[in-house]
Amino acid sequence: xxxSSFYHPSIAFLMTAAVLPLLPGNRRWKxxxxxxPLAAIYGAFTNQPGDFLTLTWLGQTLKFGHVDRLSLIxxxxxxxxxxxxxxxxxxxxxxxxxxxxxxxxxxxxxxVFAGDYLTLFVFWELMSVxxxxxxxxxxxxxxxxxxxxxxxxxxxxGLFLLGGLLLRYKATGTFDFTAISPAAAxxxxxxxxxxxxxxxxxVPLHAWLPDAYPRGTVTGSVFMCAFTTKxxxxxxxxxxxxxxxxxxAGTVMAVYGVLYASMENNARRILSxxxxxxxxxxxxxxGVGTAIAVNGASAHAYAHILYKGLLFMGAGAVLYAAGTxxxxxxxxxxxxxxxxxxxxxxxALSISGMPLFNGFVSKNMTIFGAAExxxxxxxxxxxxxAVGTFVSVGLKLPYFxxxxxxxxxxxxxLKPIPRNMYFGMGLLSVLCIAQGVYPAxxxxxxxxxxxxxxxxxxxxxxxxxxxMILGFSGLAFYAMRRVITPHKALNLDFxxxxxxxxxxxxxxxxxxxxxxDGVWTDVWNVLGLRGLMGSxxxxxxxxxxxxxxxxxxxxxxxxxxxxxxxxxxxxxLQYYLGLMTVLALGxxxxxxxxxx
Amino acid sequence: xPDNQEQAGALxxxxxxxxxxxxxxxxxxIFFLALAVIALLNLVITNHEPHFGLDRYPFxxxxxxxVVGTVMVFLVKKIVQPLIGRPEDHYGDI
Numbered sequence: 034x035x036x037s038s039f040y041h042p043s044i045a046f047l048m049t050a051a052v053l054p055l056l057p058g059n060r061r062w063k064x065x066x067x068x069x070p071l072a073a074i075y076g077a078f079t080n081q082p083g084d085f086l087t088l089t090w091l092g093q094t095l096k097f098g099h100v101d102r103l104s105l106i107x108x109x110x111x112x113x114x115x116x117x118x119x120x121x122x123x124x125x126x127x128x129x130x131x132x133x134x135x136x137x138x139x140x141x142x143x144x145v146f147a148g149d150y151l152t153l154f155v156f157w158e159l160m161s162v163x164x165x166x167x168x169x170x171x172x173x174x175x176x177x178x179x180x181x182x183x184x185x186x187x188x189x190x191g192l193f194l195l196g197g198l199l200l201r202y203k204a205t206g207t208f209d210f211t212a213i214s215p216a217a218a219x220x221x222x223x224x225x226x227x228x229x230x231x232x233x234x235x236v237p238l239h240a241w242l243p244d245a246y247p248r249g250t251v252t253g254s255v256f257m258c259a260f261t262t263k264x265x266x267x268x269x270x271x272x273x274x275x276x277x278x279x280x281x282a283g284t285v286m287a288v289y290g291v292l293y294a295s296m297e298n299n300a301r302r303i304l305s306x307x308x309x310x311x312x313x314x315x316x317x318x319x320g321v322g323t324a325i326a327v328n329g330a331s332a333h334a335y336a337h338i339l340y341k342g343l344l345f346m347g348a349g350a351v352l353y354a355a356g357t358x359x360x361x362x363x364x365x366x367x368x369x370x371x372x373x374x375x376x377x378x379x380x381a382l383s384i385s386g387m388p389l390f391n392g393f394v395s396k397n398m399t400i401f402g403a404a405e406x407x408x409x410x411x412x413x414x415x416x417x418x419a420v421g422t423f424v425s426v427g428l429k430l431p432y433f434x435x436x437x438x439x440x441x442x443x444x445x446x447l448k449p450i451p452r453n454m455y456f457g458m459g460l461l462s463v464l465c466i467a468q469g470v471y472p473a474x475x476x477x478x479x480x481x482x483x484x485x486x487x488x489x490x491x492x493x494x495x496x497x498x499x500x501m502i503l504g505f506s507g508l509a510f511y512a513m514r515r516v517i518t519p520h521k522a523l524n525l526d527f528x529x530x531x532x533x534x535x536x537x538x539x540x541x542x543x544x545x546x547x548x549x550d551g552v553w554t555d556v557w558n559v560l561g562l563r564g565l566m567g568s569x570x571x572x573x574x575x576x577x578x579x580x581x582x583x584x585x586x587x588x589x590x591x592x593x594x595x596x597x598x599x600x601x602x603x604x605x606l607q608y609y610l611g612l613m614t615v616l617a618l619g620x621x622x623x624x625x626x627x628x629x
Numbered sequence: 630x631p632d633n634q635e636q637a638g639a640l641x642x643x644x645x646x647x648x649x650x651x652x653x654x655x656x657x658x659i660f661f662l663a664l665a666v667i668a669l670l671n672l673v674i675t676n677h678e679p680h681f682g683l684d685r686y687p688f689x690x691x692x693x694x695x696v697v698g699t700v701m702v703f704l705v706k707k708i709v710q711p712l713i714g715r716p717e718d719h720y721g722d723i
Contacts, residue, residue, distance in 0.1 A: 178722045295705045296714075368637055368645035375640070404680035412680060420697040441645045443633045497674045500667045501690040508664060509698025517702045522714040532720065 039085035039098050041146060042073035042112060043156070046139035050132045063123050066131060070116035073142065077108040084148060093208060096148025103331065103480040107145045107267045110335045111138070113464065114259045114342050121346055121457025122252035130170050134256050137163030141260040145267055149208040150198035150225075153268065157194065157232075161187040164261060167253030168245050176248045183245040186531065187231065190238075194228025197221045210268075215276045226273060233265035233316060234309045235282050236289045240528035242308060243293070247301035247358065251349035254301060255457075258345045259338045262308055266315045266334050270480075275322025280403070283317025284414035286310060291421025293526065298519035300348040300358040300430055304341070307426050310418055311337050311384065317411050318399040324484035326402030332475045333399050336391035336468060340383035343461040344426065347377030350454055351434055354447040360430065360519040364437025369447055374435045376458040381431055383465040385423040388499050391468035394475060394490045397499070401488045420506045427503070428510045429517055438514075667691070 046069045056062040082105070085098030115138045125131065140163055143156025161184065169180035200221035202208055213222050227238075234242045242262070246254050273279060290310025297303045311333070318330030350373045352358040355366065367374050383390035386397060396419065404412040468474045476485045489495075510517065601612055637645065646652065671687045679685035717723060 175723050292701065292705050292709070295702060296710045368641040368648075369633065371638065371640040371644055374644070409681060416693070417697055417701075420694055421701050424698050424702065436648075440648055441634075447633075493674050494676055497667065497670055498676070498690055501671060502694040504664050504667050505691040505694030506698040507660070509695050509702065511660075513699055513702040516706050521717050522710065523717050523719045524710060525713040525715060525719075 038083065039080055039100065040072065040076035041086060041098055042069070042076045042108065042142040043139040043146075045069035045072045046115075046135040046142070049135045050139070053128050053132050053135075060126070062128075063131075066119045066123065066135070067116070069135060069138075070112060070119055073108075073112035073115055077105065077112040080105060080108070087148075093151060094149070095152045096210075097143070097152055098146050099148030099210070100146060101480075102478070102482070103267070103270060104145050106331050106335060106478045106480060107263065108142060109478060110338045111141050111145065111260065111263075114338050115256075117342060117346075117457045117460045118252070118256045118259070120460065121255055121349075121454050123453040124451035125250075125252055127170065129166065130250055130253060133163045133166035133170060134253065135163075137167060137256055137260060139163075141264050144264045147210060149210050150194075150201070151208050153210055154191070154195060154198060157264075158191055160261060160264065161191060164253075164257050167257055168249045170253065171248060171250045173248070179245045179248040182528075182531075183241055185535075186241040190228050190231030192228075193224050193231065197224030197226075197228060200224065210271065212274060213272050215273075226269075226276075229265050229268050229273070230282070231265075232261055233269060233312055234262055234286070235316060236286050236309065237527040237530075239286070239289075239309050240526045240531060243302050243305040243526065244528055246305040246308070247299050251353050255342055255345045255349060258304070258308055258341045262312045263315075263334050263338055266312060266319070266330065269316065270319050270327060270330060274319055274327060276320055279320030280317050280322075280408055280411050281320070283313045283315070283320055284411045284418075286313025286316060287415055287418035288421070289313075291418050291425055293524060294425040295421060295429070295517065296519075296522075296524050298360050298521055300351065300360060300363075300434060301345065303425060303430050304344050304348055307344075307384065307422065308341060310422060311341065313418065314396060314399045314415055317415060318402055321403050321406045321408055321411065323402055323406050324481035325487045326399065326406060328479040328481050328484055329395060329399030329402045329488070331480050332395035333392075335475055335478075336383065336395040336465070339461050339464050339468070340380040340390075340392060343376060343380035343458060343465060344384065346454065346458045346461065347373055347380060348430075348434075350450050350458070353454070354450055355445065356448070359521065360433040360437070361521060363434045365435075365439035365442030366445075366447075367435035368441040369443070369445070370435070370450070372455060373450065373458070374431065376455075376462045377431055377435075379462040379465050381427045383469065385427040385503055386419055386499055387427075387503055388491075388496045389466060389469045391465050391475070393469055393495075393499055394472045397490060397495060398488045405487070416502070419502060420509075423503050423506045424510050424517070428507060429519070432510075432514070433519060664691075 049065060049069045052065070053062065056065070080100050082101045083098075084096060085100065086096070088095045088097065118134065118138075122131070122134065137160055140156045140158075140160030143159065144153055147153035147156060165180050165184040165187075168183055169177055198208065198221075201219075204219065204221065213225075231238045231241075246257055249257055269279065287310050290306045290308070290313060294303045294306040294310065297306060314333050315330040315337070318326040318333065321327075348358060351363065351366065351370065354370060354373075355363060357363065379390065383392040386392040396415075400412050400415045400419075403415060472490055479485050601608060634645075647656065668688060668691050671691070675687065676684055676689075683689050
């Protein structure tokens with residue numbers, strides 16, 4: 034899958050997945066894991082726009098390499114994140130986890146470069162399978178159950194997409210993955226949109242995310258927080274730019290996510306709800322649809338992947354070391370895990386939009402895009418979400434995980450954190466700060482280069498505004514720190530309805546269907562079985578008297594005809610000549626009388 | 630455990646040293662002073678492109694951050710969570 038001007042990053046990840054099970058048992062195979070992300074970084078930063086790698090299959094043209102500025106910016110951050118994620122997970126000996134991760138990442142790249150819906154669907158499902166195993170391979174009861182729920186839900190989402198793309202093909206005659214105008218939208222377009230919205234965790238289709246991500250492996254959730262929702266953001270940006278319903282949905286997501294995050298006790302569930310919230314910014318930007326808003330959404334996706342990966346790495350490192358991710362069981366760890374705390378805070382300040390960190394550039398660009406498009410309620414909703422973000426992820430989570438008003442807990446046994454986990458966190462920390470200090474690292478790759486100068490982040494007002502919002506949100510947290518203290522609880526979410534639907538289906542199968550099955554069995558025993566026996570007896574009689582009779586008589590007839598036919602064959606030439614003469618006269622007579 | 634304390638690096642020791650009541654008080658004073666400076670700067674540096682109407686006035690964003698943060702925490706922890714909070718194993722899948 035390499036051409037003179039295009040390298041498809043998925044291929045090295047797929048080859049890694051194919052080779053891993055075959056390698057010998059020593060741990061040297063782990064170094065091979067780094068080849069695919071390094072190759073992906075090379076490809077993502079050197080590929081040029083164009084269409085590559087088309088394949089005709091069953092009368093359809095599959096386009097594996099549709100490259101433009103939108104696909105390139107997502108491919109770049111996917112490549113960087115894949116390297117950081119694999120660095121972070123190098124200590125893991127379980128090959129299954131690595132295979133699931135690289136298959137999942139391969140699916141992400143495949144979606145980003147897909148030029149048609151069929152190709153997109155194949156890689157879309159590959160992601161679904163890979164990520165399911167990243168949850169399941171945590172190998173606890175709740176992880177396995179969560180992985181089944183996750184897979185079931187994503188299968189339903191995939192079926193929406195499949196139904197939509199097939200109906201679209203029937204109507205338009207093409208699988209081309211192109212922009213859909215909201216004015217010309219058809220029901221099948223809404224099916225496709227629903228499929229995308231499942232993966233984008235659009236409220237109320239989002240509850241799979243905070244259900245599954247906190248239950249994934251420490252390293253697996255780092256991958257998952259980066260790829261599934263951002264792939265969905267990419268496909269929404271490609272096909273559904275300017276759909277106003279997305280601007281509203283994104284704003285709801287942004288606020289909804291922070292409200293739940295403010296209640297939660299589980300560190301990785303807090304971060305999961307913040308994925309919903311932060312993806313809300315991107316979905317809103319896509320819905321607004323102007324060049325600067327879509328630039329903001331793309332920049333925010335880039336920044337978000339880096340800082341959210343780092344947040345999950347930090348929370349995962351605490352879980353790895355302390356054995357729990359529940360905030361009420363943590364605290365007093367800042368001095369015990371100082372560099373984990375520092376890296377976490379870099380990510381926390383990034384997601385909060387603090388100056389010097391990348392979220393300051395991308396988040397404010399998205400809000401600016403909405404405000405400039407006169408989407409005042411959208412912009413205000415995103416500002417409200419910004420306050421909630423800082424309160425819950427920027428302050429609540431690190432305060433209760435690392436301090437919690439407790440003295441340093443020197444007695445707690447902490448599992449030593451492998452160096453590779455620090456390397457992964459260090460890489461992302463550097464990038465979060467580099468993009469914040471030097472926004473050109475983001476600006477150079479935005480999908481609409483003509484609009485990048487509409488928003489300049491580093492003005493005195495923007496810096497002061499960010500400091501005012503965050504500083505006084507911090508004061509609100511200080512005032513309410515006893516109210517926001519987390520405690521053990523499960524907060525009902527829309528998965529209550531999903532489970533209700535599941536239970537209803539189960540009841541339908543187990544009660545009415547089981548009753549009908551029982552009745553049918555009785556009917557069969559009374560009527561069907563007797564009928565079957567009767568028909569079997571009739572068949573036997575028919576076989577014996579009719580079939581056998583025909584076969585036997587055919588045999589008798591053949592034998593008799595053979596005997597008669599053998600009579601004239603006595604070897605005497607004069608008999609043969611006489612017989613021929615009789616036959617010839619007979620034929621002549623028939624011809625003469627007009628029979629022949 | 631003394632071993633853990635002795636093995637702590639320079640950053641860890643620095644962070645542990647900040648947890649005395651005196652240091653906490655110092656950090657609190659620094660925090661409030663910073664907030665005051667930020668708020669006062671808003672009298673000098675103003676928003677030339679207000680989008681929401683009220684944001685043309687000074688102190689809009691400090692009030693916004695404080696009010697939204699406080700109301701949000703109160704709303705979710707005192708009103709919403711008592712309604713939707715359940716025991717951790719409510720679904721029986723832990």
